[in-house]
Amino acid sequence: MPDFTRSTLAIVDDVADRRDASDGRSRFGAYLARNAGLLHDDGDPLSAREFAFSVWQVATAPVMSPGYVRHRPDLHGLTLVTHGEDMDQVALRIDVPLRHHHLATRPDHRLADWQRDTWTTTDGFTALTEPHSTGRPALLATAAVLLPVPSHVLVTPTATTPGHDMTAQAKNAIAALVIWANTHAHLVNNLIGAKS
Numbered sequence: 001m002p003d004f005t006r007s008t009l010a011i012v013d014d015v016a017d018r019r020d021a022s023d024g025r026s027r028f029g030a031y032l033a034r035n036a037g038l039l040h041d042d043g044d045p046l047s048a049r050e051f052a053f054s055v056w057q058v059a060t061a062p063v064m065s066p067g068y069v070r071h072r073p074d075l076h077g078l079t080l081v082t083h084g085e086d087m088d089q090v091a092l093r094i095d096v097p098l099r100h101h102h103l104a105t106r107p108d109h110r111l112a113d114w115q116r117d118t119w120t121t122t123d124g125f126t127a128l129t130e131p132h133s134t135g136r137p138a139l140l141a142t143a144a145v146l147l148p149v150p151s152h153v154l155v156t157p158t159a160t161t162p163g164h165d166m167t168a169q170a171k172n173a174i175a176a177l178v179i180w181a182n183t184h185a186h187l188v189n190n191l192i193g194a195k196s
Contacts, residue, residue, distance in 0.1 A: 004123040007185045009094065010071045010078050010178045012059075012171075017068060028068040028174075029167035031058050039170075040160040048154035049090050052177065055170040056080040069174060073120050073127040075188070076142060078181060083148055090154065092181050094145040096191050097128040103141060112138035145187055153180050 002011045021027045032039060038054040040046060046054060059068040060079075071078040076095040083091035100106050100113045112131040120127035131138050155173035159166040 004072045004125055006189055007182060008072065009075065009181045009185050009188060010069055012069055012174055012178055014171075016066075025164075026167050026171075028059060028064065028171065029162065029164075031064050031068075032166060032170055033162035035063065036162050039157075039162065039166060043160060045157045045160050048151065048156040049088070051157045051169075052090055052149070052154050052173055053080055055173050056177065059170075059174050069178060072125045073122045074125040074192070076128075080149075080177070081146070083146060090149040092147040092149060092177065094147065094181070094188055096143045096145060096188050098141040098143055098191065099128065100139070100141075102192055107139050110136060112136055114140055143191055145184075145191070147181065147184050147187070149177065149180055153177065 002008075002013060004011065017027050018025070021030060023030045023033075032055070035054075035058050038058065039051075041050070045051075056069070056079075057063060061067050069078070074097070076097050077093065078095075079093045081091050081093045083089040097114050100111075112134050114128035115131050117127040117129045130140065153176050155169055155176060157166070157169045157173075159169055
Protein backbone atom coordinates (compact mmCIF):
# COMPACT_ATOMS: atom_id res chain seq x y z
CA MET A 1 0.00 0.00 0.00
CA PRO A 2 1.30 3.51 -0.74
CA ASP A 3 2.48 5.49 2.27
CA PHE A 4 0.60 8.29 3.97
CA THR A 5 2.50 11.54 4.40
CA ARG A 6 1.65 15.03 5.66
CA SER A 7 0.67 15.90 2.08
CA THR A 8 -1.52 12.80 1.71
CA LEU A 9 -5.02 12.64 3.14
CA ALA A 10 -6.21 9.77 0.95
CA ILE A 11 -4.71 7.10 -1.27
CA VAL A 12 -5.80 4.55 -3.83
CA ASP A 13 -3.91 1.28 -3.89
CA ASP A 14 -3.91 -0.05 -7.44
CA VAL A 15 -1.39 -2.76 -6.56
CA ALA A 16 -3.76 -4.30 -3.99
CA ASP A 17 -6.69 -3.68 -6.35
CA ARG A 18 -5.09 -5.95 -8.97
CA ARG A 19 -3.64 -8.43 -6.47
CA ASP A 20 -6.95 -8.98 -4.62
CA ALA A 21 -9.23 -8.91 -7.68
CA SER A 22 -11.76 -11.74 -7.82
CA ASP A 23 -12.07 -11.19 -11.58
CA GLY A 24 -8.29 -11.17 -12.09
CA ARG A 25 -8.26 -7.50 -13.16
CA SER A 26 -9.68 -5.10 -10.56
CA ARG A 27 -11.32 -5.62 -7.17
CA PHE A 28 -12.89 -2.16 -7.54
CA GLY A 29 -14.18 -3.16 -10.99
CA ALA A 30 -15.79 -6.26 -9.48
CA TYR A 31 -17.52 -4.10 -6.85
CA LEU A 32 -18.71 -1.74 -9.59
CA ALA A 33 -20.24 -4.75 -11.37
CA ARG A 34 -22.02 -5.80 -8.14
CA ASN A 35 -23.43 -2.29 -7.80
CA ALA A 36 -24.25 -1.74 -11.48
CA GLY A 37 -27.60 -0.12 -10.65
CA LEU A 38 -25.77 2.88 -9.21
CA LEU A 39 -23.85 3.53 -12.42
CA HIS A 40 -26.55 4.66 -14.86
CA ASP A 41 -29.80 6.59 -15.02
CA ASP A 42 -32.30 4.20 -16.65
CA GLY A 43 -29.66 3.22 -19.19
CA ASP A 44 -28.29 6.74 -19.72
CA PRO A 45 -24.88 7.90 -18.44
CA LEU A 46 -24.85 9.76 -15.16
CA SER A 47 -23.86 13.39 -14.85
CA ALA A 48 -20.32 14.01 -13.63
CA ARG A 49 -21.64 14.90 -10.16
CA GLU A 50 -23.86 11.80 -9.94
CA PHE A 51 -21.01 9.63 -11.20
CA ALA A 52 -18.67 11.04 -8.55
CA PHE A 53 -21.16 10.19 -5.79
CA SER A 54 -21.81 6.69 -7.11
CA VAL A 55 -18.21 5.62 -7.62
CA TRP A 56 -17.08 7.21 -4.33
CA GLN A 57 -19.81 5.26 -2.54
CA VAL A 58 -18.60 2.00 -4.10
CA ALA A 59 -14.90 2.79 -3.54
CA THR A 60 -15.21 3.37 0.20
CA ALA A 61 -16.40 1.52 3.27
CA PRO A 62 -18.88 0.11 4.02
CA VAL A 63 -19.38 -1.04 0.40
CA MET A 64 -15.70 -1.90 -0.10
CA SER A 65 -13.81 -2.82 3.03
CA PRO A 66 -10.97 -2.21 2.89
CA GLY A 67 -11.84 0.46 0.39
CA TYR A 68 -10.24 1.29 -2.93
CA VAL A 69 -9.93 4.76 -1.35
CA ARG A 70 -8.38 4.86 2.11
CA HIS A 71 -8.01 7.93 4.27
CA ARG A 72 -5.31 8.74 6.79
CA PRO A 73 -5.96 7.05 10.15
CA ASP A 74 -5.95 10.35 12.05
CA LEU A 75 -9.04 11.48 10.12
CA HIS A 76 -12.52 10.33 11.07
CA GLY A 77 -13.84 10.49 7.55
CA LEU A 78 -13.37 11.65 4.00
CA THR A 79 -16.72 11.67 2.25
CA LEU A 80 -18.38 13.25 -0.74
CA VAL A 81 -21.31 15.55 0.06
CA THR A 82 -23.56 17.97 -1.77
CA HIS A 83 -22.76 21.62 -1.36
CA GLY A 84 -24.63 24.73 -2.42
CA GLU A 85 -28.19 25.99 -2.30
CA ASP A 86 -29.49 23.81 -5.12
CA MET A 87 -27.49 20.74 -4.02
CA ASP A 88 -25.82 20.95 -7.43
CA GLN A 89 -22.23 21.18 -6.22
CA VAL A 90 -19.92 18.55 -4.82
CA ALA A 91 -17.65 18.93 -1.82
CA LEU A 92 -15.27 16.66 0.00
CA ARG A 93 -15.99 16.61 3.71
CA ILE A 94 -12.95 15.88 5.84
CA ASP A 95 -13.73 15.14 9.50
CA VAL A 96 -10.74 15.96 11.68
CA PRO A 97 -10.81 15.06 15.39
CA LEU A 98 -9.19 17.78 17.49
CA ARG A 99 -7.62 17.00 20.82
CA HIS A 100 -7.87 19.60 23.55
CA HIS A 101 -4.34 20.90 22.98
CA HIS A 102 -5.35 21.83 19.39
CA LEU A 103 -8.04 24.21 20.66
CA ALA A 104 -7.41 27.93 21.17
CA THR A 105 -8.70 27.65 24.74
CA ARG A 106 -8.18 24.43 26.58
CA PRO A 107 -11.29 23.16 28.33
CA ASP A 108 -11.50 22.10 31.94
CA HIS A 109 -8.85 19.42 32.57
CA ARG A 110 -11.51 17.16 34.11
CA LEU A 111 -13.14 16.63 30.71
CA ALA A 112 -11.98 13.49 28.94
CA ASP A 113 -10.50 13.87 25.44
CA TRP A 114 -10.04 11.72 22.35
CA GLN A 115 -7.70 8.80 23.07
CA ARG A 116 -4.93 7.57 20.83
CA ASP A 117 -5.53 4.09 19.42
CA THR A 118 -1.98 2.80 19.16
CA TRP A 119 -3.23 -0.37 17.47
CA THR A 120 -4.37 1.76 14.52
CA THR A 121 -1.21 3.57 13.52
CA THR A 122 -0.12 3.75 9.89
CA ASP A 123 2.96 5.64 8.67
CA GLY A 124 3.08 7.59 11.94
CA PHE A 125 -0.59 8.64 11.86
CA THR A 126 -2.59 7.36 14.83
CA ALA A 127 -6.36 7.06 14.97
CA LEU A 128 -8.22 8.79 17.77
CA THR A 129 -11.11 7.04 19.48
CA GLU A 130 -13.65 7.87 22.14
CA PRO A 131 -12.32 7.57 25.68
CA HIS A 132 -12.95 4.39 27.57
CA SER A 133 -15.70 4.75 30.13
CA THR A 134 -14.18 6.93 32.82
CA GLY A 135 -17.29 8.04 34.65
CA ARG A 136 -16.58 11.67 33.76
CA PRO A 137 -17.83 13.98 31.02
CA ALA A 138 -15.91 14.21 27.76
CA LEU A 139 -15.49 16.97 25.21
CA LEU A 140 -14.81 15.42 21.80
CA ALA A 141 -14.22 18.17 19.25
CA THR A 142 -14.26 17.47 15.52
CA ALA A 143 -13.74 19.97 12.72
CA ALA A 144 -15.45 19.40 9.39
CA VAL A 145 -13.49 20.82 6.48
CA LEU A 146 -15.73 21.29 3.43
CA LEU A 147 -13.67 21.40 0.27
CA PRO A 148 -15.75 22.37 -2.80
CA VAL A 149 -14.86 20.31 -5.86
CA PRO A 150 -14.89 22.39 -9.05
CA SER A 151 -16.61 20.90 -12.08
CA HIS A 152 -13.33 20.59 -14.02
CA VAL A 153 -12.14 18.00 -11.46
CA LEU A 154 -15.16 15.75 -12.04
CA VAL A 155 -15.17 13.04 -14.71
CA THR A 156 -18.18 12.73 -17.03
CA PRO A 157 -18.78 9.04 -17.81
CA THR A 158 -19.64 7.65 -21.22
CA ALA A 159 -20.07 4.04 -20.10
CA THR A 160 -23.31 2.83 -18.52
CA THR A 161 -22.45 -0.82 -17.85
CA PRO A 162 -19.67 -2.35 -15.80
CA GLY A 163 -16.60 -3.43 -17.69
CA HIS A 164 -13.19 -2.16 -18.72
CA ASP A 165 -14.39 1.32 -19.82
CA MET A 166 -16.54 1.86 -16.73
CA THR A 167 -13.73 0.76 -14.41
CA ALA A 168 -11.23 3.05 -16.16
CA GLN A 169 -13.60 6.02 -15.95
CA ALA A 170 -14.43 5.28 -12.31
CA LYS A 171 -10.74 5.02 -11.41
CA ASN A 172 -10.09 8.35 -13.16
CA ALA A 173 -12.94 9.97 -11.22
CA ILE A 174 -11.64 8.61 -7.92
CA ALA A 175 -8.03 9.59 -8.70
CA ALA A 176 -9.10 13.16 -9.51
CA LEU A 177 -10.98 13.47 -6.20
CA VAL A 178 -8.09 12.01 -4.21
CA ILE A 179 -5.62 14.39 -5.88
CA TRP A 180 -7.95 17.31 -5.10
CA ALA A 181 -8.12 16.27 -1.44
CA ASN A 182 -4.37 15.81 -1.18
CA THR A 183 -3.73 19.20 -2.79
CA HIS A 184 -5.50 20.71 0.21
CA ALA A 185 -3.83 18.62 2.94
CA HIS A 186 -2.35 21.80 4.40
CA LEU A 187 -5.83 22.82 5.61
CA VAL A 188 -6.01 19.71 7.80
CA ASN A 189 -2.40 19.96 8.89
CA ASN A 190 -2.94 23.58 9.97
CA LEU A 191 -5.82 22.46 12.20
CA ILE A 192 -3.73 19.90 14.03
CA GLY A 193 -0.52 21.94 14.06
CA ALA A 194 1.39 19.62 11.75
CA LYS A 195 3.90 20.89 9.21
CA SER A 196 2.91 20.16 5.62
